[in-house]
Amino acid sequence: MKVLITGGAGFIGSHLSEKLIEQGDDVICVDNLNDYYSPETKKENISACLKSKKFRLHKEDILNLPAMDRVFDEHKPEKVVHMASRVGVRPSLKEPALYADVNIKGTVHILELARKYKIRNIVFASSSSVYGGNKKIPFSEEDKTDKPISPYGASKKAAELLCHSYHSLYGTSISCLRFFTVYGERGRPDMAPYKFTKLISEGKEIEVYGNGRTKRDYTYIKDIIQGVAAALEKDLGYEVINLGNSSTIELQHLISLIEKETGKKAKIKYSPMQAGDVPETYAEISKAKRLLGFTPKTKIEAGIKKLVEWYNDKHPDTRIQ
Ligand SMILES: NC(=O)c1ccc[n+]([C@@H]2O[C@H](COP(=O)([O-])OP(=O)(O)OC[C@H]3O[C@@H](n4cnc5c(N)ncnc54)[C@H](O)[C@@H]3O)[C@@H](O)[C@H]2O)c1
Numbered sequence: 001m002k003v004l005i006t007g008g009a010g011f012i013g014s015h016l017s018e019k020l021i022e023q024g025d026d027v028i029c030v031d032n033l034n035d036y037y038s039p040e041t042k043k044e045n046i047s048a049c050l051k052s053k054k055f056r057l058h059k060e061d062i063l064n065l066p067a068m069d070r071v072f073d074e075h076k077p078e079k080v081v082h083m084a085s086r087v088g089v090r091p092s093l094k095e096p097a098l099y100a101d102v103n104i105k106g107t108v109h110i111l112e113l114a115r116k117y118k119i120r121n122i123v124f125a126s127s128s129s130v131y132g133g134n135k136k137i138p139f140s141e142e143d144k145t146d147k148p149i150s151p152y153g154a155s156k157k158a159a160e161l162l163c164h165s166y167h168s169l170y171g172t173s174i175s176c177l178r179f180f181t182v183y184g185e186r187g188r189p190d191m192a193p194y195k196f197t198k199l200i201s202e203g204k205e206i207e208v209y210g211n212g213r214t215k216r217d218y219t220y221i222k223d224i225i226q227g228v229a230a231a232l233e234k235d236l237g238y239e240v241i242n243l244g245n246s247s248t249i250e251l252q253h254l255i256s257l258i259e260k261e262t263g264k265k266a267k268i269k270y271s272p273m274q275a276g277d278v279p280e281t282y283a284e285i286s287k288a289k290r291l292l293g294f295t296p297k298t299k300i301e302a303g304i305k306k307l308v309e310w311y312n313d314k315h316p317d318t319r320i321q
Pocket of ligand 1: 006009061084128178181
């Protein structure tokens with residue numbers, strides 16, 4: 001199978017690239033290696049992949065349609081995983097137009113090229129953010145998602161709708177997977193699990209928004225990858241599917257697990273809840289189980305242990321003796 005992954009040098013994309021190469025697929029990675037976080041970190045993410053003949057990196061922006069057309073024309077991929085995106089809820093309040101450009105117009109570019117090059121199957125990385133301030137838990141794919149509360153959430157919802165229109169017009173099979181707070185080895189530096197592991201390890205202060213009682217459905221990276229790989233194997237028509245752990249963890253519990261694994265006490269500064277943040281996320285995953293055989297296996301205790309072990313291997317200087 002020849003798979004084009006946009007955003008393939010990012011956290012989730014790089015794990016997916018490794019998994020597909022391992023199972024014998026050819027991976028074409030398109031990533032502009034932008035500086036939302038360090039481009040060096042992104043190059044490191046794919047350093048193992050770059051050694052494989054089954055992996056090709058194209059440093060391109062999905063907003064550059066002619067350049068993207070050349071990549072599709074050169075490789076003629078059979079399937080596409082569209083992960084490239086401006087990420088993060090809070091930064092989307094500062095640069096909403098950029099989020100709309102990359103996440104909405106960029107998605108249209110990918111859908112147009114998929115149409116032109118007759119791609120059979122697209123997997124789109126959507127987000128639990130589309131649920132906005134939904135009070136009904138767990139969040140089900142049947143719930144209304146017409147009130148996202150951040151430009152990021154709104155851009156993901158808009159992209160899901162565009163995916164539906166392309167499916168309806170051209171018959172392309174498109175799975176929109178709504179990821180719930182993914183964490184683990186090579187985790188995103190702006191997200192709490194990695195950020196707090198780093199700061200606590202370094203003995204620095206962490207800033208907690210709200211009173212520490214906000215809850216997230218943290219999902220371990222290898223479990224997410226199992227779900228994405230399963231979606232790539234299926235022609236489902238158009239489906240929206242939650243991929244979460246289906247358990248909800250308070251932020252203060254997450255911090256205590258990181259304290260336990262690092263052997264260091266967190267120095268916490270409490271700040272008010274931030275605009276755009278939701279109090280809780282919690283995925284209903286029976287649809288993922290039914291359609292994809294998705295069964296997340298990693299409890300938060302085991303996942304945080306793996307994250308901290310990986311972090312310690314990279315930063316032996318901060319490890320507790
Ligand atoms: N990590 C999570 O918890 C989470 C949760 C919900 C949804 N998602 C979605 O999953 C996908 C992957 O997220 P991630 O956590 O791996 O983020 P990431 O930032 O590590 O990866 C995204 C990659 O896309 C690339 N990219 C951004 N804009 C681009 C552009 N214009 N052209 C080409 N490449 C571009 C970035 O350089 C980056 O490498 C994103 O679509 C994100 O919205 C992630």
